[in-house]
Structure formats: C-alpha cells, structure tokens
Amino acid sequence: MATKASRSSARLMISPAVILLLGWMIIPLGMTIYFSFLRYNLLQPGATPFAGWENYYWFFTDPSFSAAMLNTLVLVGGVLTITTVGGICFALLLDRPMFGQGIIRIMVIAPFFVMPTVSGLIWKNMFMNPVNGIFGQIAAGLGLQPIDFFGQIPMASVIFIVAWMWLPFATLILLTALQSLDQEQLEAAEMDGASWVNRFWFIMLPHMARAITVVILIQTIFLLSIFAEILVTTNGGPGVATTNLTYLIYVSSLLQFDVGIGSAGGVVAIILANIVAFFLMRMIGKNLDA
C-alpha cells in the first residue's frame, strides 16, 4: 500500500484536484483581501485608490458590527444546542422498533431537502404570520393575543427555523451512530444493573461522542454563513436584531455598494470562522482521536 512508488504516484494523480481546489479557494480569497484595501464603491466608478486599513476601520466602527458579531454567535450557539440535543432525542426515538418506522424516518429527514429560502418563506407566511399564520390562528382561536414572531422575538424565530432545517442532519448522523452500537454492550449494562438513564449516560452517549463532534463541526461551518433564511424573513431586522456577519457584509457591499468595506467584512468573517473552528477543534478534538 504505502510503498514509496505508490505514494509518489498517488501524489501525482491527486495533484490536479488539489491545485484546482486550491485555486478555487486562493483566487477569491486573494481578491477579497485585495479589495478590502481599496476605496471601491460601485456608486463612484473609475478610480479605486489604495485605502490602507480604512475599510477595516469603518467596518469595525459600524454601529451594527458588534451586534452582528453577537447575533452570529447566538445564532450558531442556539441552533447547535437545539439540533444536538434534539437530534439525540430523535435518534433515540427512531432507534426503537415501531410501527411505520421507514416512513417516519423519511418524514424526519424531509426538512433537510427543502431549500433555505423556501422554508424561510413557508415559516414566515404560513406559520408565523400573526394574522394568516397557523400559530396566529390558533392563538386567536383560543382567544389569546397572537405573537408577532418576527417583530417580538425575531432572533428566536430565526434560530427556530434554522434549527428545524438542520435537525434532520443531526438526527441522521446520530441515528447511524446509535445503530452501530453493539447491542450486547447494552445488554451487558442492563445485566450490570444500569437503569436506562445510566445506560444512556455511560454507554450510548460516549459511543455517540464522535458523531456529535462531527455534527457540531460541520454545522458550525454552515451556520456561520446563514443568509437566505434571514433575507427572506426579517431582512436583518427589526433594526439589527437578526443581522449576522454574513448579512452585514451583504448590507455593506450590495445595499451600500461599498465593495471595499464588504470585502473587509468578508476577511473578518474568515478570521472569526477560523477562531471558532480552532476552539471547537481544541475542545472536542480529543474525542476524535480517542
């Protein structure tokens, strides 16, 4: 397998793909960094003079910036918590033999196949609309004051929608992990006098640790760049209540036409993602090599 010849030929054969991927990453990255140092506004065509750290200065001092940072972390943290805990619960339920298991499993997986824009719009108009939405109708039917989800609890609503979309992913991975658990281990624990809670805590959860790590890592990467759900539901508002970093970059570069500041925001987002990834890896990395 790992002879010298096979290793070098493997390197040779894999290199076109690696070079292509690297280019795919390096060129946009390089251009983003380049633009972030230019005074480049689409409303003032022509000259794009070098601007030094000016764009970064404006991005950081933007009144929405700190809110966007915080919102990003709240959004990621909230969705991660809901999907991992919920995913574990669903996986435990789906692992039990029950009537119509196949269909139920497919139904649980289904939200993952709905496009973010579509699911955002469906939740906004069909469920969470205070007048026409089902929740509003139910509340009205019960004689309660309907909640204006995107007005009163905008962040919680966005978190809920995103969590709804990602729950299937977490469930699917955790279910697979749970199914790979040796039944004899559970039976042995049962004979050893472990209650269900103890079996969950001492046997199932450690067995799922690696899958949980994977779920958290992959989701974090995608959740840091949530955009469509916010665009179609709240437009980042009210105020900046649901503006995350991605959305702030969109606002700077495409609503205020300032490519320079937008690019600076992009670079900040990349750095933030790397910091988060670093800490996540450190925190749960030991699970991966155990």
Place this chain on the structure above:
Amino acid sequence: MGRIQLKQVQKAFGDVEVIPPLDLEINDGEFVVFVGPSGCGKSTLLRLIAGLEDTTSGVIEIDGADATDLPPAKRGLAMVFQSYALYPHMSVRKNIAFPMRMAKMSQEEQDKRIDAAAKALNLTDYLDRRPGQLSGGQRQRVAIGRAIVREPAAFLFDEPLSNLDAALRVGMRMEISELHKKLETTMVYVTHDQVEAMTMADKIVVLQAGVIEQVGSPLELYRTPRNLFVAGFIGSPKMNFIQGEEAAKHGAQTIGIRPEHIDVSMSGGQWQGTVGVAEHLGSDTFIHIHGIPGCDPMTVRADGEVTVSYGDTVSLTPRSDQIHKFDANGLRMS
C-alpha cells in the same frame, strides 16, 4: 445460592416456536453446560434465564422465588457474552467497577473487589488500559472479572471461548473450571463444542431444535446416550452407526459403536474393509474404513504407531459390550 428452575418455559419469536415448553432444574453450585448444534436455541434459553428475553409462557424460578417477570438486574445473575461486550471507552478498572458503581457500592469495597478479581485473573498490570489494547484472552478475563465482582447467584456464559485460538481456549477452559471449583457458584455455560462440554460440565443438557434430548453427567451421556442424536453428538470422533442386516442381528434398527471400541487387526475379525484416509494425531490414528455393509465409512481409533496405508484390507472387531442399540424411532433399547 443459585438454584434455577425452568417450568414449562416456552419461547416463540412471532409465529416461530424456538423453544417448545421445557422443564429443567439447575442445582446450586452446579456447572451446567448447554450443548447442541448451531441455531438450536442455546443462547435463547440462556437469555431467557438472564431475563434479556421474555418467556412466551412458563415460569422461571431462582432460589425458589418466581423470577419470570423480574428485570435482568434484579435476578442476581451475571453474564459473560461471546463478544465480551466490554465498554470500549472505559479502562479495564472502570469496566470491572461498573456493576458495583451501578449498585452504589462504597469506593473502598469496590477497590478491594477489583484488586481481588484482578489478582485472581492476572489482570493487575492491565487495569489502566482500554479494552481495545488487550488481547482476546485478556478481554475475556476482564469480562469474567466484571461478572465476578458482583458476587452473583449464578454465572451465565454464552460461548465465551469461541473467539479464542485453540491453545488459549484450552487454557481458559481450565481457568473457568478452576474458578468454579474455587467460587462454588452455579455456572450455566453455552457451547457448541462437545469437548468443552465433556471436560467442564457436572451436568450436560443436550439440545436440538429447542428440545432437551438428554440431561446427565458427561459419562452418563457417553455411556448411555438416550437416542441417536445424543449418541452422534457426544464423543469425538463421532459414533459409527450401522443399519441393515448387521443391526438386525442385534434385534435393532440401528446399532452404534464408538471408534475407540473397535479393534483393528490384519485378519480374523468380524468385518473386513479397505483403508481410506488415515489421520495421524501422534497419540492416536483415526482410520476411515470403507466397504463395511451398513456403514460407510466407518471410523476407527487405533494406536498412534499403527502402520496402515491407503487401500490395505483390514479386519475389525467391535467390543460386544460396547454396542449401542437403537429402535426404529432412534431411541435407545437397553
């Protein structure tokens, strides 16, 4: 104490009756072996006793108390699984401690018992390792250790040695037998290996398709098998069965004669045949002989030094007092 009684215990998976109603008594301190071909319901029976499967009908009593609906943990039995079922993310020490931890035993007592078990099982040097870093035999001993520390009323073993190599199996066989002598606790042991059954058991239960064919001490089963199945299953190499004219001479449908109860000579014996394959084990030679009416080939155990070659004609004489007679239903005629 560990007296287990099965009364009319029956088990069906859906429509398939795996174990028809059976009665069985396991006395305190006994080493009972369930033996039978693959799929005959040995594991199922053991799991019924353990409480990992529910009985379809019938009663299981442990020490005289009805345990049929008791959950596994409450039955006071410990089980050693074929796959060992160790907890992979816990150290050996934690694995062994687990049942005591679940029972909320004091830390001192736990440590004392772990040390005692580790010493008895030669695991002292491995207590801080993970199961993944142990050899098969060591894992097996950890699994036994985990069972011992609970001081159960009875041990249940489900083919605990089948994943080990031949030499290790012999060693572990001795260790388990010694453990039984030392602890004097009831042990129920499942195997499909009749050598294990013969060497370890006080009492063997021979099963076929969920039915108990015979219960008895190893020598009882060897000397007086109740039917053709037990006769063929116990003993290695297998008993030779002869049908037809030769059997009719003894007034039976089938007669059986064990390979070790046939004398080989060059001439003058009762039956003549030609030598087929001869297996030389050093201590013994198993010769397969063709051309004997009603039984082909016939296996004979001869001395290790015997020199016969393929195609030789030899003469066989069964010891007349060692002939087993069976009737048309396959039952022993005494």
